[in-house]
Structure formats: structure tokens, C-alpha cells
Amino acid sequence: MTANAPAPTSPIDRAYLLEILGRLLAIRSPSGMTDQIVLTVSEELDRLDIPYSLTRRGAIRADLEGARHSPDRAIVAHLDTLGAMIKQLKPNGRLEIVPIGFWSARFAEGARVTVHSDDGRYFRGTILPLKASGHTYNEEIDTQPVAWTNLELRLDERCHGIDDLARLGVNIGDTISIDAQPEFCDNGFINARHLDDKAGVAALLAVARACRETRARLPVDCHLLLTISEETGVGASHILHGDVAELVSIDNGTIAPGQNTCEYGVTISMQDSSGPFDWHLTRHLLALCRDNAIEHSRDVFRHYRSDAAAAVEAGNDIRTALVCFALDASHGHERTHVDSLMALADLLYAYVLSEPLFRRDAMKLGPVADFPHPPPAPEQPSADPAVADQAPPRQPGSEALPRA
Template sequence: MTQLPIDTDYLREQLRALLLIPSPSGMTDDVVRYVCGELDKMDIRYELTRRGAIRAIIPGRHESPRRAIAAHLDTLGAMVKGIKRDGRLRVVPIGHWNARFAEGARVKIHCDNGQIYQGTILPLKASGHTYNTEVDAQPSSWDNLEIRIDEPANQIEQLWSMGVRVGDFVSVDSNPEFTEKGFINGRHLDDKAGVASMLAAAKALRDAGEEPELDCHLLFTISEEVGVGASHILHGDVAEMVSIDNGTIAPEQNTCEYGVTIAMQDSSGPFDRHLTQHLIGVCKRDEIEFSRDVFKFYRSDAASALEAGNDIRTALICFALDASHGWERSHIRSLVSVADLLVGYMRSKPLFAEHENVIGSDEEYPLIHDTERLRSS
């Protein structure tokens, strides 16, 4: 089977556009509208869930069993916890990320009246010229951070008149940078790089005029960073789901920096062995650079889908990511490898042939015959 080409320029353009759209968990309408626009351009049907997640479908040669691919649109962010009398803002995180990566972040405060103000997250003691070594001694914690807003406001009354309120969403600027050597730096590559890869895979199929082997749902979730993920988005007729997320580059990890990484297990437990082996087989067949890894402190859309009671097989494929939930870096080769695997997966034959059940062939595991024999006896 000849591989379909991935439009690398399109992938890169989509990632840049996605990174420039603020979308912390709970404030994802704008990025959802953007992705819906891209699906419209590719003539891919979709619907929105009540909460605003996207459930698209690419019809295949066979309707059942249906497949699903999931990536999340939401990112880490913050929220205004309090308004201080000196015009600074207290802040708490949205999602799970360390306060040390928030220090120095450029942010936007999104007010209920439609106003958007820029600012910077800073430690309470931010000037060495004033505090000397106390700057180094202060703890790294969210209680030790505040937002300095870029407005001529140094009193609580001024902030109030501007429309700043407790509970305003705070988005963290991505500040993306694409280098000539293919590296991509910025915040929120988790998981907008996965979304861009999924859109590029869908485009490759559409450009080639091909149908996937089975009906395939493209799921864009909106609350993975707060643990909800794909819990509410699946139809009952989906038999297997492949999540896309980041693979961490770090000592003791086996993530493939310039290819795709297939996760064998994360903190929620092992992924489905049959589906995982199927994906490994696609990588070997299509000569896609890959590795296998295990993540101890990590979960994805797949875990929330299973915890919600869905009877599905799940797997996780990853693009390489250094410094996850901080100043992140990936490489375009890794994102293209993810897209290649997604295309190969959608074009692949069903996981089991018609004469096989969930743990093997009827001849090898004659469960139905055994049940009938027990009843007759």
C-alpha cells in the first residue's frame, strides 16, 4: 500500500493558527469555531455536543465497527482569584501545571464585558534590585504569584471600573516559534500539535479521494486538561479509539523525538494490547519511525472514555514533546509521523476478521460453542 503524502505546510499553518487562539479549559468556543471551519473546507460532516466538543465523521467502506481518533482543543490556563488593592491580581491555575512555569508568562485577562487586557504573571518579589537574595529564596507556588496588568490601574477601584472580576479567564500566550531546522517552540503544543496532525491526516485522505476502511469519528474534546476529556463524546457504536497526545522527552523515557511514540501504558493502566499491536504493525508496514514507551505520571482522553463506562478498545499515540506543560518543544518530523500513522490506521483493515471474537478466532476460543454445550448439559 502506497503511503499518502502529508501536506507539511498545511500541518504547520494549522498548528500556528491554533496556537494563536486562546483556549484554556472552559473557554474553548473560538478554537471550536476555527476547527469547524477547517472541517467545512474539507467537506467533513460534524456535530457539536451540548458542551461544545466536536464529533466529526469520515464515512468508510464499512459502517461497523466504527473507529474514533481523539485530540483535545483545550489548554492549560489560569483564572483571577482576587483583585488586590494595589492593582495586581491573584491567580490560580486551570489544569495541572507547575507555578515555576507560570513565572514570566505573558497572559490575557478575558472580562465578562468583552474587554481583553494584557499582563504578566510574576512572583510577589520580582525585582532583584529591591529584594536582593530574597528573590531566590521565595517559594515557587501559585500563592506566590500575581498578575501585573498592562493598564494604568494601581487601585482596586480602577480595575473594577474596567470590568475586571474574580473568575475572569486568563489565557497564557503561546509565543510560538518555528525554526528553519523544523523545531517548534511554544506553550500549548499539548495538544494543538495533535489536533494539527489529525487535520493533516484527514486532508491527506480527502485530497486522495479515499474512504477509510471503516467509518471513523474525529473527536475534538474540550476539557482534557481538567480530567473530563472524551468521557461524554463517544457514540455507543464506536469499538476502538486512538488518542493523540504528547510523549515526554526525558531521562528514563523512550519517546521517539523525530517519530511517533506508541504508549503501552500510562497512569491509568495498560492500553488495549490488540489495538496497540495493530498500530505497531501499521508503523512497520508503512515504514514510519516509531518507538514504544510507558508513562507513569500521565493520562489522556482514553482514560476518561473508559472511566465513563464506554466498552471500547483504546490506544495512545504521541508526538515528541520536551518540557511538557512548560516551555514546550517538538519537531515537525514527529508531527508528520503522527499524521502518517493516523492515515495508515484509517486505511487499515478491521482489527478482527468477521469470524473472530474479541479474544481470537472462534476455532481458538470457542466461547459460543462452550456456552451452548453448558446449556445443553
């Protein structure tokens, strides 16, 4: 974890960041049920006087105008969260459920939830293991496997059979939202479900607000993308347009043994499960951290992917990077710290004010002459002993070129 001299005064309004995060956490938005949070964020963009448009399903693209329109850049975070869905109505009056998104049944046990019915009504309940009473099952509680097939939803209604559930209006396929249960501690720690990625959205909105309040002059257009299906793998695959050359994704950096996430700073991911991020864009973000005295670290994540992966897999030829706020117990009982969110926001603010990496990125295709050239690398050893000690001459065009 590194930082230089004490950082200058941050342009990010800490109180606003925490306030908007609290508002976002209060909205239920599992994948597939994101209309309300889309409307809430749209209203906030209206208040900030930031133009935006929506896709058919509700992904948001907000626009911060820069001095040039191409090559432009984008920053993406996701509004959707984990959740669950009713799989079957059970003869005992309870409900079989399946997850929305990818999360462990271990963290579903004991969750307080809301079932959203087709007619707009909702029902409260608790997710429980099939063997939930120690007075009845004794040690069997501890030996039953952790699996979604070993869970059921107990509604807070008088339901003792399938007919009772049907009369209530409960149906197979009803969406289940999980209570966020946020707690903002005086020492800066924030505990809640769904900090992934509502904490990232809050940081991005705080950056947008800072740009407006400081009347920042951006060198190039920057699009703020808020997606609605990242937890199910779709992510930013459908919201980009051709002029975007750089895409920075916001997500969580996991705090765990074997990881190098900075708990009170921002973490730059070098690779996730989809592969390495763009070498040049990643090093540019690291340089911005050093130049602006932002506490930061580098990390590699093996078991998750972000909005950026979906964008590349959809056929977009763009440079991508992943910046992370720290998150303990991701996709479970999550915890972050406001200092990490502020460091993330400070980096994003510095990024939108920085020059684009390469002028050539305005074109999808171009000549090799203006393609970035790496510095000379050590030569590969020769398999032929006769020439092993002879270094080949440098090839024309191997000199490093300026970035912009």
C-alpha cells in the same frame, strides 16, 4: 527507536500541517473558553467538506465515511489548553490567580497573558512572583518557594488598589489566557506553549485533508473527535456513541531522562497513569509503523492521562490506544519537531485505512468462541512437587483466531 527501509512518499501535506498549526496556536483556548477555536476548526472542516456535529458545549465529532458502519473507530485530540483564572483582587492593584489545568507555577512566572472580562474587553499583563525585583529583594528572589500562592498578575493598566481594578471591569473568575509565543525554526523545530494538544489537532486535520485529497476508501467509519476539556480531566467522556469499538487518543510523548519517546518519530504509549492500553490495538499500531517504515518507539508514562482514560471511565467498553508526538518540557516551554508530527500523521493515515481489529467488536456482547485467544503461554510452576514436572493438557479453544 525503530524504522524499516526508507518510507514511501507521505500522503500528508507538510506545509498544510504547519500552516494549520500556526493558525491554531494563534487562538486563545484555555479550558472553559474554547468557543472561538471550535468555530475555527468547524470552518476548516467545512472547507474540507467533512460532515460534523457539535455537542452542547462545543466538542466536535467529524465523520469520515467507510465501507462499513460498524464496528467503527474514532481518533481523539483536544482543543483546550492550560490557562489561569483570577482568584482575588489585591489591595496593591494586582491579581491573585489560580491555574486552569495542571501546570507548575514555575512555568507561569514571566508569562505574558490576556485577561478576558465579562463585557468582552481584555487587558494585557504579566505573571510575576511576589518578590520580582532583584534590586529590592536580592537573594530572596531565589529562595521564595515555587507555588501559585507566590504569584500575582500585574496588569498593564493604572491600577493601585481594588477600586481601580473594579472600575476597569476586572472580576474574580475572569479567564486568563497565556500567550503561545510560537516560533517555527527553519530546521523543523517548533517552540510554543500549547503544542499540547494543538500539534495533535493539526496532525489529525492533515490526515483528514489527505483522506479527502487521495479519495481514500476507508474500510469502516472513522470519527474525528475534538474535545474541549481534556486539561481538566473530562476529555472524551461525553462524545462517543455505542458503535465505536476502537479509540486512538493523540497526545504528547515526553522527552526526559527515563523516557523512551522518539523525538523525531511517533511514540506508542503502552501505559499511562490510568493503566495499560488495549493489547491488540497497541500491537496493531506498532505493526502499522513497521509495515509503513514509520520511525517509532514505545514508552510508558506515569504522571499523565489522556482523553482515552476519560472515555473508559465514563463506561464505554472500547479498545483504547495512545499515540504521541514528541514534546520537550511539556506543560511548560514546549518544543516538538515537524518530523515527529509527520510520523504521527503517517501512522494515523495508515490506521484509518486498516481493517478493524475484530468483527466481533460490532457487538457489545458475544460468545467466547469468537473472542481473541492468546498464543500458548508457559505453564505456572506447580506448588506440588509430585506434579511439578507434569504439563497439563491444552484446553479446548486455546488456538489463536484470526483478527478479522
